[in-house]
Amino acid sequence: MSERFAGSRFALALGIGGLVLGLAAFAALRVGPGEFAIADVLAVLIGKLSGAPIERTAEAIVWDLRVPRVLLAMVVGAALGSAGALTQGLFRNPLASPDVLGISTGSAAAVILGFAFGLDEHAAWVNSLLAGLGALTVLGLLFGLTGRRSDLGFLLLTGVAINALVGALATIVLALFLDRTALAQKAMAWTLGSFDGRGFAALAWAGPTLLAGLLAAWALHRPLDLLYLGEETAATLGLDRARLRLVAALVIGVLVGTSTAAVGVIGFVGLIVPHLARALPGVGSAGHARLLPASMVIGAGLLLGVDTLGRALTPLFLAPGALTSLFGGVFFLWLLRRFANERSA
Amino acid sequence: MILRCEGLSLAVPDRGGQLRWLIRELELELAPGTVTVVVGPNGSGKTSLLRALLGLTKPHAGVVRLGDRAVGEHDPRARARALAWLPQRTELAWGMPAERLVMLGRAPHLSALAGPGANDWRAVGEALARVGADHLRERDVLTLSGGELQRVLLARLLATEARLLILDEPTTALDVGHALALLELCRELAANGHGILLSLHELDLARRYGDRALLLLGEQGRWQAGECREVLAPERLAGAFGVEVELRGEQLHFAPRTIPRPDR
Numbered sequence: 001m002s003e004r005f006a007g008s009r010f011a012l013a014l015g016i017g018g019l020v021l022g023l024a025a026f027a028a029l030r031v032g033p034g035e036f037a038i039a040d041v042l043a044v045l046i047g048k049l050s051g052a053p054i055e056r057t058a059e060a061i062v063w064d065l066r067v068p069r070v071l072l073a074m075v076v077g078a079a080l081g082s083a084g085a086l087t088q089g090l091f092r093n094p095l096a097s098p099d100v101l102g103i104s105t106g107s108a109a110a111v112i113l114g115f116a117f118g119l120d121e122h123a124a125w126v127n128s129l130l131a132g133l134g135a136l137t138v139l140g141l142l143f144g145l146t147g148r149r150s151d152l153g154f155l156l157l158t159g160v161a162i163n164a165l166v167g168a169l170a171t172i173v174l175a176l177f178l179d180r181t182a183l184a185q186k187a188m189a190w191t192l193g194s195f196d197g198r199g200f201a202a203l204a205w206a207g208p209t210l211l212a213g214l215l216a217a218w219a220l221h222r223p224l225d226l227l228y229l230g231e232e233t234a235a236t237l238g239l240d241r242a243r244l245r246l247v248a249a250l251v252i253g254v255l256v257g258t259s260t261a262a263v264g265v266i267g268f269v270g271l272i273v274p275h276l277a278r279a280l281p282g283v284g285s286a287g288h289a290r291l292l293p294a295s296m297v298i299g300a301g302l303l304l305g306v307d308t309l310g311r312a313l314t315p316l317f318l319a320p321g322a323l324t325s326l327f328g329g330v331f332f333l334w335l336l337r338r339f340a341n342e343r344s345a
Numbered sequence: 346m347i348l349r350c351e352g353l354s355l356a357v358p359d360r361g362g363q364l365r366w367l368i369r370e371l372e373l374e375l376a377p378g379t380v381t382v383v384v385g386p387n388g389s390g391k392t393s394l395l396r397a398l399l400g401l402t403k404p405h406a407g408v409v410r411l412g413d414r415a416v417g418e419h420d421p422r423a424r425a426r427a428l429a430w431l432p433q434r435t436e437l438a439w440g441m442p443a444e445r446l447v448m449l450g451r452a453p454h455l456s457a458l459a460g461p462g463a464n465d466w467r468a469v470g471e472a473l474a475r476v477g478a479d480h481l482r483e484r485d486v487l488t489l490s491g492g493e494l495q496r497v498l499l500a501r502l503l504a505t506e507a508r509l510l511i512l513d514e515p516t517t518a519l520d521v522g523h524a525l526a527l528l529e530l531c532r533e534l535a536a537n538g539h540g541i542l543l544s545l546h547e548l549d550l551a552r553r554y555g556d557r558a559l560l561l562l563g564e565q566g567r568w569q570a571g572e573c574r575e576v577l578a579p580e581r582l583a584g585a586f587g588v589e590v591e592l593r594g595e596q597l598h599f600a601p602r603t604i605p606r607p608d609r
Contacts, residue, residue, distance in 0.1 A: 007460070092438040226452050229435055229501070232401050236430040237505070238422035238453040278439070285442050285485070289460075 010282055010290055017297045025074060025304055029066050032311035036062060066311075068203040069195050073307040074300035075203075076259045077269060079210045081299020082217045082292050083255040084270025085277070089224035089288055090248045091142075093155055095335060097271035098256045099328065101159035102166055103138045104267065107260040109170035110134025112187050116173050125205050132257030138162055139249040193264035193321020195307045206262040213254040214296060220248055221288035228287075266303065266321045268328020273299045275335070346427050348375040348398060348416070348509050348540065352407035354566065355393050366566030367393055370407065373559060373570055375540045377508055380531055382551040382573065383544040385561030386586055391544040392433065394561070395513050398542070399430050411509075425453035429507035433514050435498055440487040443497045447472055450504030472503040476530065492523040499527065503534075510534070512543040516550065528554040549597050552577045560585055 029041045036058060044062045047054035054063075084097045091101075098104045110130040114120050120127050145158050177183050223244045226234040235241050259266065277294035278284035284291075303320070310318045353371040356364040367390030375381055375398075383391050396402050398409055400416035409416045411428060419427075429450075450472070451465045461469075473479050476496040486494060495518055502510060512531075516524035528550060531541050535556070545551045551558060555573035562568060562585050569576050579590040579597065589600040 088438075092436075094439055222452070222455070222457075226449055228438065228441070228446075229449055230432065232396070233430060233432055233435065235401060235421070236399050236425060236428070237449065238425035240421060284440070285445065287441065287445065 010286070013282070014293055014297065017294075017301075021074070021297060021301055021304070024301065025070050028070055028304060028308040028311075029062055031308050032061075032066065033314050034061050064199060065197075068200045069198050070304065070307065072198050072203050072206060072262060073195050073303045075207055075210045075214075076263055076266065077273075077299035077301070077303030078214055078296035079255040079259045079299070080266060080269040081273035081277070081295040081302070082214060083252050083259075084272075084299075085274040085288065085291050085295040086217055086220065086224070086248055086252050086255075087270060088274055089227060089291075090245070090252075091146075091155055092227055092230070094275070095156055095271075095332075095339065096159070097268065097274075098135070098252065099268050099271055099325075100156060100163075100332070101138070101142060102163035103135045103142075103252065103256055104260060104265060104270075105163050105166045105170070106134040106138030107131035107257050108134070108191060108265050109166045109173075110137075111190070111261060112170045112173055115183055115187050115190075116177050124201065127261035128205065128209065128258045130257075131261040132253040134166075135253040135256045135260075136249055138166065139252060143245060143249075190264040191321075192319040193266045193324075194317075195263055195310070195320060196317075198263060202262055206258050209254060209258045213251055213258065216247075216251045217255065218289075218292050220244070220251065221292055224248075225287040225289075264321055267325030268332065269299055269302060269324050271335075272324075272328055272331050273302060275331075346412040346509065347377070347410075348428065348542075349373070349410045350398070350407060351410065353394075353397065353404050353409060354406040355390055355397055356405045356566070357390075357393070364405075367563075368561065368568060369566030371559075371568055371570075375509060375511075375542050377538045377540045378535055379540060379556045380535045380554060381540075381542045381557045381559065382555035382577075383542065383559045383561065384546075384548060384551050384577065384585075385568075386563045389561040389563030390566075391561060392513055395430070395511050395542070395544060398511060399428065400424070422453045425505060425507070427507050428509045428511070429502050429505040431498060431502045431510070431512040431515055433517065437486055440485040442483050443478065443486055443489070443500075444469055444473065444482045446486050446497055447500045447504050450501040453505060468504050468506060469500075472500040473497075475503055476500045477526070491518040492520065495519055495523065495527070499530070508538065509540045510542070512541070514544050514546060516545060516547060524550065548577060548582060552597070553595070 026041065030036050030038060040058050041062055044054055044058050046052065048063055087096050087098055087101065087103070088094055110133055111127050114127060114130040119130065141162055142155070142158060146155050174184065174187055223239055226237055226239050229237070231241050273295050274291060276298050277291055280294055282290070283294045306320045306323055310320055350371050350373045354369050355367040357367060359365040383394065385391055393402070397404050398416070400409065411419060411424060416424065447469045448461055448465065451461060451468060454465060455461060473482060476499045478493065478496040478500055481489065481493055481497060486497060489497065495515065499515070515527055519527065524547070531543065532554060535541050552573060557571065558573040558576040560569045560576050560581060569581060579592045582597070583590040587602060589602055591598045
């Protein structure tokens, strides 16, 4: 009974977290080139909602540039954070994430391949589809190669190999088209990961797709909990293993693929965020029903912070994807050490 | 419900790609109110058999029936409410309170969206009390000792409220006190109408706690089944395990074979 009571407290905490996130997002609209007071930002938002006249420059910068970009950063953060929690749950491995296992690299390689053939010029969703297919291909490889083995290290090493393989493919494609400067530049800029210039057009397809993915991710919380006992025990408890693998892979594909297609490679968010979420009181012990929403809020906050920092430092371009990978790499090393210590203890 | 094997045959590919029979044409019945023990040398196919009984793997031939249908043809959740499994090892990827782990056993009873209800919490409480792990409720499972963890995992098994229980070497990680307590509990459950099948390495314990026994010989898929004391008689065990076995009182005594085997 105690846990059900704590459930309402978790909902409250989640609500407060969401509110703080909203306020932070609002404050973040001020940050960047151009002098805007909170009142100016507020005037734009109220004007947009009520139809009152708005000052043109403020509208162009705050509404057309910053609002979609801030929203996109948050929804991508939520997507990558929950994709990390999904991946860790699916593989029952706290060291797994779309980045570590090569799923993100698979997405990136597929998009670069699309660039090479000019596929991305057809429609905005083509990248998204390609990236999703890339992610699914890697997930299929991982399932096929690791089979029933639940060994922590074996999965990670398989991920390392796939990462190298898929990364090499992407590099070869890039190298073949190196003389086409425009293409090389586009691929490079995209590999770095960036929120620059993502307007309502990008948000219009990525936003709803990712929101649907987030809902689908949450709906998987109970089967993911069951996997804790191992795939076979979960099967004896009524879980359809094959269906869960397929559905979870599709959801991860949508979340990682659409995110990667929208803003490029933003590394290691999926690894860090679930661990931060687990460290919160009342989350780590309560299973995926809380881990997933908590990872969404924290992921959104993290990328909002990274993007805001980036804008505050303009004209310096701080590649957000590289920045998160930098944190993430250090964090991964720390995690590895901790796990090594636990095992030898 | 009754679990029954009819002509069940299991095989694994050996190095040459040939099939090696683990079990051939097994006839076995797991009925409510009985404890059946499965014994046999390492690699004789105990775990493979249990997995086939649960419908986790398809047998090479024959069928496992749960009630009137093959075990794999039941709705998975309905099957899970009738037949439950405790595997040999459970690797814990991260921590959670013991009562939440036990609650995972309620999965086949929970509806798709609603969380656990009062009924589920009652079942979890009863299961924990049954295995004497009440005091561990809020403990993180990663901090439990081997014996404590095994009791919590057993409570998870009981929380399913399944009448047929299959346990794979449940005593392996336990000291003798915990092992005896677990087997006493199995007898108690059988007396309450559960049907229990467990694999064991300790032959003395198998003789003492089993009603019926299945001895896997590990050669060409041969097996012997029947009353526990008959199947686990010294001369049969001697043949199966390749050792000298002597029964003194109720105690089995083992010694390595002194006479070289004729095929060496």
